[in-house]
Amino acid sequence: MNxxxxxxxxxxxxxxxPRTLLVExxxxxxxxxxxxxxxxxxxxxxxxxxxxxxxxxACSVLVGQADGAEVLTIEGLAGEDGxxxxxxxxxHEQHGLQCGFCTPGMVMAAIDLVRSYPGASDTTIRxxxxxxxxxxxxxxxxxxxxxxxxxxxxxx
Amino acid sequence: xxTAETGIGKAAKRKEDRRFLTGEGRYTxxxxxxxxxxxxxxxxPHAHARINRIxxxxxxxxxxxxxxxxxxxLAADGVGGIPxxxxxxxxxxxxxxxxxxxxLAQGKVRYVGDQVAVVIAESxxxxxxxxxxxxxxxxxxxxxxxxxxxxEEGRPQVHDxxxxxxxxxxxxxxxxxxxxxxNRAAHVTRLDLVNQRLAPNAIEPRAAVxxxxxxxxxxxLYTTSQNPHVTRLLMSAFVLNLPEHKVRVVAPxxxxxxxxxxxxxxxxxxxxxxxxxxxxxxxxxxxxxxxFMSDAHGRDHVTHAELAMDDSGKFLGMRVNTKANLxxxxxxxxxxxxxILYGTLLAGQYTTPAIHCRVTGVFTNTAPVDAYRGAGRPExxxxxxxxxxxxxxxxxxxxAEIRRRNFIPRDAFPYQTPVALTYDVGDYDATLTExxxxxxxDGFEARRKEAQARGKYRGIGYSTYIEACGLAPSNIAGxxxxxxxxxxxxxxxxxxxxxVTVFTGSHSHGQGHETTFAQIVASRLGxxxxxxxxVHGDTDRIAFGMGTYGSRSLAVGGSAIMxxxxxxxxxxxxxxxxxxxxxxxxxxxxxxxxxxxxxxxEISMGEIAFSAYVPHNYPLEQLEPGLDENxxxxxxxxxxxxxxxxxxxxxxxxxxxxxxxxxxxxDDFGNVINPMIVxxxxxxxxxxxxxxxxxxxxxxxxDSGQLVTxxxxxxxxxxxDDLPSFRVGTQNTPCTHNPLGVKGCGEAxxxxxxxxxxxxxxxxxxxxxxxxLDMPATPVRVWQAIQDAQGSRAA
Ligand code: FES
Ligand code: FES
Numbered sequence: 005m006n007x008x009x010x011x012x013x014x015x016x017x018x019x020x021x022p023r024t025l026l027v028e029x030x031x032x033x034x035x036x037x038x039x040x041x042x043x044x045x046x047x048x049x050x051x052x053x054x055x056x057x058x059x060x061x062a063c064s065v066l067v068g069q070a071d072g073a074e075v076l077t078i079e080g081l082a083g084e085d086g087x088x089x090x091x092x093x094x095x096h097e098q099h100g101l102q103c104g105f106c107t108p109g110m111v112m113a114a115i116d117l118v119r120s121y122p123g124a125s126d127t128t129i130r131x132x133x134x135x136x137x138x139x140x141x142x143x144x145x146x147x148x149x150x151x152x153x154x155x156x157x158x159x160x
Numbered sequence: 161x162x163t164a165e166t167g168i169g170k171a172a173k174r175k176e177d178r179r180f181l182t183g184e185g186r187y188t189x190x191x192x193x194x195x196x197x198x199x200x201x202x203x204x205p206h207a208h209a210r211i212n213r214i215x216x217x218x219x220x221x222x223x224x225x226x227x228x229x230x231x232x233x234l235a236a237d238g239v240g241g242i243p244x245x246x247x248x249x250x251x252x253x254x255x256x257x258x259x260x261x262x263x264l265a266q267g268k269v270r271y272v273g274d275q276v277a278v279v280i281a282e283s284x285x286x287x288x289x290x291x292x293x294x295x296x297x298x299x300x301x302x303x304x305x306x307x308x309x310x311x312e313e314g315r316p317q318v319h320d321x322x323x324x325x326x327x328x329x330x331x332x333x334x335x336x337x338x339x340x341x342x343n344r345a346a347h348v349t350r351l352d353l354v355n356q357r358l359a360p361n362a363i364e365p366r367a368a369v370x371x372x373x374x375x376x377x378x379x380x381l382y383t384t385s386q387n388p389h390v391t392r393l394l395m396s397a398f399v400l401n402l403p404e405h406k407v408r409v410v411a412p413x414x415x416x417x418x419x420x421x422x423x424x425x426x427x428x429x430x431x432x433x434x435x436x437x438x439x440x441x442x443x444x445x446x447x448x449x450x451x452f453m454s455d456a457h458g459r460d461h462v463t464h465a466e467l468a469m470d471d472s473g474k475f476l477g478m479r480v481n482t483k484a485n486l487x488x489x490x491x492x493x494x495x496x497x498x499x500i501l502y503g504t505l506l507a508g509q510y511t512t513p514a515i516h517c518r519v520t521g522v523f524t525n526t527a528p529v530d531a532y533r534g535a536g537r538p539e540x541x542x543x544x545x546x547x548x549x550x551x552x553x554x555x556x557x558x559x560a561e562i563r564r565r566n567f568i569p570r571d572a573f574p575y576q577t578p579v580a581l582t583y584d585v586g587d588y589d590a591t592l593t594e595x596x597x598x599x600x601x602d603g604f605e606a607r608r609k610e611a612q613a614r615g616k617y618r619g620i621g622y623s624t625y626i627e628a629c630g631l632a633p634s635n636i637a638g639x640x641x642x643x644x645x646x647x648x649x650x651x652x653x654x655x656x657x658x659x660v661t662v663f664t665g666s667h668s669h670g671q672g673h674e675t676t677f678a679q680i681v682a683s684r685l686g687x688x689x690x691x692x693x694x695v696h697g698d699t700d701r702i703a704f705g706m707g708t709y710g711s712r713s714l715a716v717g718g719s720a721i722m723x724x725x726x727x728x729x730x731x732x733x734x735x736x737x738x739x740x741x742x743x744x745x746x747x748x749x750x751x752x753x754x755x756x757x758x759x760x761x762e763i764s765m766g767e768i769a770f771s772a773y774v775p776h777n778y779p780l781e782q783l784e785p786g787l788d789e790n791x792x793x794x795x796x797x798x799x800x801x802x803x804x805x806x807x808x809x810x811x812x813x814x815x816x817x818x819x820x821x822x823x824x825x826x827d828d829f830g831n832v833i834n835p836m837i838v839x840x841x842x843x844x845x846x847x848x849x850x851x852x853x854x855x856x857x858x859x860x861x862x863d864s865g866q867l868v869t870x871x872x873x874x875x876x877x878x879x880x881d882d883l884p885s886f887r888v889g890t891q892n893t894p895c896t897h898n899p900l901g902v903k904g905c906g907e908a909x910x911x912x913x914x915x916x917x918x919x920x921x922x923x924x925x926x927x928x929x930x931x932x933l934d935m936p937a938t939p940v941r942v943w944q945a946i947q948d949a950q951g952s953r954a955a
Contacts, residue, residue, distance in 0.1 A: 023285075037190035038183015040415070042363040043448040047872035050363055078183035092181040096173060099836050102844060103670030104180025105364040105415025111181065130880040137872070139363050139416050140670045142847030142909075143880040145840060 007071045011036070012080025026070050027051045027062035030077060038078040038108045042137065049136030052109035053077045059116035061135070078108035081115075090156030091115050091149075100149030102140035110136050110146060118154040126151070166679055166689035171836035174675040175694075176668070185413045188367040188382050193441035196369070197226050199431060200287035201444070202277040202294050203453060204269035207303035207525040207865020208316060211267055211276070215295040219279055222293055224286030227438050229430070230277045231264040239263060239433055242426055243398040244490040245390075247641045248328045248499050248521065256328035256521065259319035261489040263399065263426040269298070270318055270488035271525050272860075272867050273453025275426050280434060280442055303525035303865030307485040308462050310524045318488055318523040327486055327521035328495065332503040333579055337514035341477025345468035349551040354934045355539045357460035357485065357858040359875055360532045362669075364415020365451045370431035371441035378406055381432050385411040385697075386421045386667050387707020390644065392699050394424040394492070400433055407432070411697040414669035418848070419531040420455045421669065422709045423492035452870045457858055458532020460485035461498060461539050467512075467547040473555050473562045477514040480506055480543055484529075486521050491530035495521060500640045501536025501628070501710075507577035508544040509588040509624050509802060510566040515578045525865045531709060533848055534627070534910040541625040545915035549622065553926065559622045559919075560596060564589060567624075574896075581628055583800045584896045591826045591891045592624055595804035598887050599824035604808070616810040618821070619924025623805040623916035629904035630715030630799035630895075648712070649704045650720030651790035652681060652728050656773035658766030660685060660692045663790075665705020666717030667697050670844075671906060672837045673713060677721055679833055680900070684725045685765050686752015703790055711904025714833065715799045715895065722899040723791035731787060732768045738779040739763055739771060799895045799903040803827030805846075807916035811924045816943030818921055820850055824887040825912065830895040830903035838905045842888045845909020851878040852910075853917035857936050876936075929953050 008017035011034060018033055030036045030053070039062055042050035051062040054076040081089040088096065091114050101107040110133070117124065117132045124132065129150045130143065138146060166172040179185050216228040242261040249255060260266070265276045277294055281287035302316040309315055310325040318325055342348060362384075369382040379402065385391045388409040395409075396402040414421060431442050446454070461484050468477040484498030503517035552562040567588040568575050575583045596602075604620050611618035631637070634645040651663040662681050666673055678692040685692075695701055708717070729749055736754035737744040740761050748755050755762040771778055772787040808822040825842055832838050855876040859868040869875040894901030914935060921937050922930055929949035933941065 031190075036183065037187075038185070040187070040364070041189070041445075042365065042415075043872055045448070045871045045873060048363060048448075078181075082182050088178075088181065095181055096177045099174065099840050101177060101180055102672070102840060103362070103364065103416040104176070104185050104413065105187065105362075107180050108183050126885065127881075130883075133880040137363055137877055137879065139361055139418065139848070139877070140844045141840060142843030142845075142878075142886065143883055144843040144886055147880065147885070 005068060007067050009070050010074045012077060020067055022068060024067045025063055026065040026067045029067040030062060036077050036079050040105055040108060049113060050106050050109045052112040054112060059113045078111060090160055091153035094153030094156050095149040098145050098149035098152050100146045106138040114150045114153055118157055168679055168683045168833055172675055172679050172834055174672050175678060176674045187364055187413045187415055188369060188384050189445045191369050191382050193369060193371050196441040196443055197280050197282055198284040198287050199442050199444040200279050200291045201275045202291040204272060204274040204276055206269060206298055206300050207272050208301040209269050209298040211265060212297040212299060214277060218293040219290040222290035224282035225290045226280045228277060228279050229434060231262050231266040234264055240399045243394055245492045245643050246496040248330055248495040250328045251331045256495055257322035258490060259321045263429050271527050272865060273527060278430050280438055305524050305526050305860040305862055305865050307483040307522040307524060310522045318525060322523050325523045327523055330499045330519045333516035334514055335516045338477045338479050338516040341514045342468045345476055346471035347469045347555060349467045349547055349554055351465050351546055351550055353463045353543060353546060355459045355461040355542055356935050358458045358532055358852055358856050359452055359858050360418040360420035360455060360458060361877060362416030362418055362420060365446040365448060367445040368428050368431050369441060369443045370435040372436040379432055380408045381428060382410045382412060383428050384414050384421050386417040386669060386709055388697055388699050389705045390707055391424050395429050399429040408700045411667055417669040418533040419535055419709060423456055423530055449870045453867055454527060456491045456528045456530035459539060460529050463543055465543045465547055467551055469551060473557050473565050475510055475512040475566050478506060478512050480517040482519045484519055484521050485524050487526045487528035489528050491528035494528060494530040497531050497536045502540045504579045504581050505537050505540035505628060506544060507579050509568060509626050511568050513578060526860050534907040537627045538911045541911050542915050545623045549919040560592060563624050584797055585893045586800060586802050586828060587893050588624060588802060591828055592804040594889060594891050595806050595824050595826035598889055599806040611810050617813055617924040618810050619920045621807045621916040621920030621923055623912045625912040626800055626802045627907060627911050628798040629711035629801055630795055631710035631712050632798055633796055634794050646706055647792050647794035648706055648716040648720045649792050650724045652724040654769040654787040656770055658687060658769045660687055662694045662721060663702045664694060664696050664717050665702055666713040667708045671713060676833045676837060680718060687765060711906040714902045715898055715904045716793060716795055718900050719898045720791050720793035723793050724789045727789035727791060728787060734783055735768050735771055736763050739777060796897050801829050801903040801908055803908055803912055805912040805916040807920040809920040809924055811921060813946055816939035818854060818937055818942060820884045823884050826889045826891055827908050828892050829890055829905045830892055831901040839888055841905045842909045843886055845907060846886055846913050847878050847883055849910045849913030850883060850917055853914040853935050853937060855936050
């Protein structure tokens with residue numbers, strides 16, 4: 005089947021097998037390897053991207069379901085000049101990442117979280133990050149980063 | 161320069177972050193090589209079975225299939241088994257039983273997930289589809305999964321070479337002295353403890369990409385490893401019989417390890433071997449369910465432990481008897497974990513004069529068990545601290561008081577324990593005092609009452625732990641059975657322009673070496689932090705390395721870099737003496753500048769570097785050009801990080817749900833290079849320790865040997881809303897025997913926290929009569945413990 009979608013602002017179209025997952029399409033077809041795969045049951049969140057502005061797990065979406073949609077991945081976040089998105093900057097500032105494997109998914113989930121829950125408390129942040137596993141950080145600094153990122157995004 | 165933001169002791173922001181935050185990290189599965197094909201491993205669906213026949217015919221004909229191999233193909237090519245890197249000597253002086261560990265099964269499968277065959281195809285989907293068409297004729301055998309049962313008479317035998325499923329019986333300590341102590345005791349505390357099996361669960365699954373270049377007769381293996389040189393050595397010398405210099409192993413960005421990526425795994429060897437057979441690069445990436453089945457697991461001990469005391473609560477002796485599950489085969493460091501890294505830690509922070517420990521290593525039909533964050537030391541800490549807390553309750557003593565009464569005093573170091581180790585330095589009273597202050601222990605009773613008013617039971621638990629890190633003096637390790645050295649290598653290369661590349665045999669998979677090591681080098685050489693890059697993880701770029709585990713990177717790897725820096729600075733002094741026309745002994749070095757003592761004649765490190773590569777005005781008769789030094793560092797002792805963890809929980813008696821409401825950790829890590837990174841390491845360790853205490857557990861069905869917990873739906877990982885916000889602090893006494901005075905911080909959280917959590921729950925529920933709980937303290941288990949305690953009270 006043929007799919008056409010916009011990925012990080014660029015139009016792409018390709019011939020794909022119907023069983024192709026969005027994450028496979030991004031990684032294998034487009035070489036956007038910033039989106040990671042950490043499980044096969046939709047539970048780690050490492051593959052989180054934005055589909056029409058909302059965070060989704062790209063391992064749980066067929067690329068066909070994204071036909072005609074806008075997809076934003078971690079590679080599309082920073083500015084043209086290389087300046088980090090406020091949420092990326094906050095993760096750096098607060099040491100919200102260690103091995104970096106969960107990080108792209110965390111950052112994408114965090115941006116959606118901040119938009120959906122402006123002024124979120126730590127409890128809300130923790131509850132809303134429930135779909136993203138991190139084995140390295142103990143989440144403490146991720147929570148701090150999301151708080152800082154929220155403030156940074158608001159300031160922008 | 162050593163600046164306000166990036167000098168030693170400063171929370172420099174991490175150099176490595178940018179690539180991870182922008183999706184530019186390069187993990188093994190991100191690597192595609194031209195012409196690459198994909199591997200899928202067919203794994204045993206049975207815990208224990210004889211293989212009568214494997215029919216690969218239909219799989220070979222499936223679409224896209226390039227090759228299918230089984231154990232017979234490996235044997236025909238003389239491929240060896242997966243080696244074990246540590247040999248334990250049995251109490252009777254015999255070497256441990258060491259059955260063969262074939263890379264692909266030979267005649268038998270011994271756990272669910274054991275590799276049976278590999279299919280290589282044009283796409284992963286094709287390889288996986290074809291693997292399902294391999295027809296294996298199995299005779300299913302009875303399986304045994306628990307270490308206690310495996311030792312019983314008449315149980316299934318995992319290996320013919322290991323009768324009774326016993327790999328070794330190992331002892332440490334003076335049994336007679338312990339018997340004597342127990343005879344004199346006023347009180348004895350006894351506990352039966354289970355330290356459950358855990359799956360390490362780095363979020364990046366294991367993966368490998370192997371290729372072979374016919375033109376250069378050169379193999380390259382990209383793999384998710386914490387120690388690529390060790391993998392190269394084990395694989396080339398013991399499995400594939402390849403010349404080591406013809407094998408390059410690269411561990412690029414690695415998405416967490418926690419021990420599970422130390423070991424040399426069969427998939428790495430099979431892929432490397434097959435890449436030559438098929439003449440194309442091959443990629444394999446584990447699915448999560450494969451990770452659960454085939455990554456080496458951790459813990460899995462069953463222990464009976466006893467502590468003897470006098471009537472003042474002073475410890476007289478300790479006796480520990482442990483059955484340790486080693487799984488179906490011996491993984492790389494497996495034999496050492498429940499022995500050398502466990503029995504030697506049983507003194508904890510205390511002056512217990514007599515300790516005896518007996519460990520039986522047991523084969524079962526389960527995945528191999530090996531080092532998982534802390535490795536042996538969490539198991540030891542759990543035994544010691546559970547005993548101490550139970551003893552305090554039984555004796556009616558305060559938890560802090562019983563500990564203080566038995567602490568090794570600050571002025572008693574170096575301190576020789578009865579279980580082989582010599583602690584160099586520490587101040588256990590100071591960490592406990594600070595932890596109690598930070599945890600506001602004084603306010604606890606008020607908080608307990610307030611919780612009670614809300615119908616919740618609140619409790620407080622302590623753990624004052626010790627660990628032996630910075631593995632390890634090679635000669636001591638060798639005497640204890642290590643088949644490798646445990647030094648580290650480092651190289652500091654100044655370029656002509658004064659920029660610096662540092663090569664380290666340590667490997668970062670989240671620990672931030674690119675930052676911490678750069679801070680050290682920039683400070684010592686007086687060059688900007690931005691001008692220092694750290695390279696790790698590639699056997700072609702780094703001379704040698706033993707890798708990262710056992711909180712050893714800074715204590716051992718960092719020390720190797722310090723030694724290389726000393727050589728650079730010494731050579732620079734000679735160059736400076738020549739250029740400044742002074743005697744070498746008159747040259748002072750400080751912060752990147754050589755100066756003739758008592759004068760204003762000086763020259764910078766940058767100028768020295770330039771002159772070393774453009775040696776026009778240079779002492780060529782005495783000195784080689786260039787400024788590039790390497791060093792190996794072999795420690796003279798372990799390091800002994802220690803600390804006090806205090807946990808407060810609230811338990812809902814109706815549901816059994818436990819909430820960790822406060823967690824305080826005050827640790828002694830020696831000198832700290834980057835406090836931000838150290839805190840992050842502690843946070844992550846605490847999450848894993850609390851995860852063990854409350855949530856995590858690998859379960860095998862006792863009858864079928866099936867792995868019940870093979871997904872994130874069944875194996876409960878700590879998520880953000882399961883954990884509290886942590887209070888962490890340090891109270892440091894510098895290590896006395898390495899040049900940085902550092903001890904290591906990577907495992908402390910995981911080692912110290914589980915007993916603090918469990919004892920907090922027991923403390924909370926002690927008014928209800930609960931005296932004991934095993935991990936994980938799930939709601940069902942806690943609720944049941946309450947019912948049982950109430951029932952036995954009513955009875
Ligand atoms: S890869 Fe784990 S949720 Fe998508
Ligand atoms: S940073 Fe390693 S999994 Fe989150």
